[in-house]
Amino acid sequence: SVLKTISALKFLEHDGYVILSESVFLPSRLMFTVGHEDVYRFQIENKAYDNIIKTILRSHGGAFDGFVKINEADLAKKTGFSYKEIVSFLNKLQSIELLTYIQQTDQPQLQFVRARVDMEHFDVDVKYLELRKEILLKQINAVVAYASSNICRSIQLLNYFDETNATKCGVCDVCLAERRTVNEVQLNDEIDFEIISLLQHQPLILDDLVINIKNGSENERVDAIRELLDAGKIKTDGKKYYI
Ligand SMILES: [Zn+2]
Known part of the structure; x- marks a missing residue:
């Protein structure tokens, strides 16, 4: 690949076999x-x-x-x-x-600075190569860890710069997802509360029960009814729902 070739050339340059110049006007x-x-x-x-x-x-x-x-x-x-x-x-x-x-031209230039070397006398600085690889791997892992962690992005970044008393930013994807979860839980609690209150007052058929709930969409209401039914908190005789 192009990337691999450029990397290989950079290593050859480090070892003094070639000189690379990027986009110089000649x-x-x-x-x-x-x-x-x-x-x-x-x-x-x-x-x-x-x-x-x-x-x-x-x-x-x-x-x-x-x-x-x-x-x-x-x-x-x-x-x-x-x-x-x-x-x-x-x-x-x-x-x-x-x-x-x-x-x-203003294209990158490659210049051979040594006479042609046969493979037997071709020396590559292996230590340098391994060091570079190690550093790059560390950097890549740091980025992957940053992206896959579920800690607020802002806190992660500030931690990286040794600031340990950072607070949640509230606007990054992690913070937003967290807020969404909290809202969902809250909404479900409110729907449950309404269902119980309504049925404490009187048994209702499904349609009437769903219509009388004020929170959530129709699907969310039906899901909540099903969950309460599964949990044994409300009952049904096949027609009406009651406690
Ligand atoms: Zn955040």
């Missing part, structure tokens, strides 16, 4: 891969390229010795070509191996 560069005379001959034989090659040589004398930074927009302005035409010219010159052209 300007376009070019270098002639043939000598002066070959370039000159090419210019004479390919008039279309004469202007652009002259312009490159005029502003980048060192292009025979190594890579020089170029600016396509600047070359376009000086030659009267468009930016796109300059890029396509340079690509063509590269394809016929007159020069090497590397277009500007």
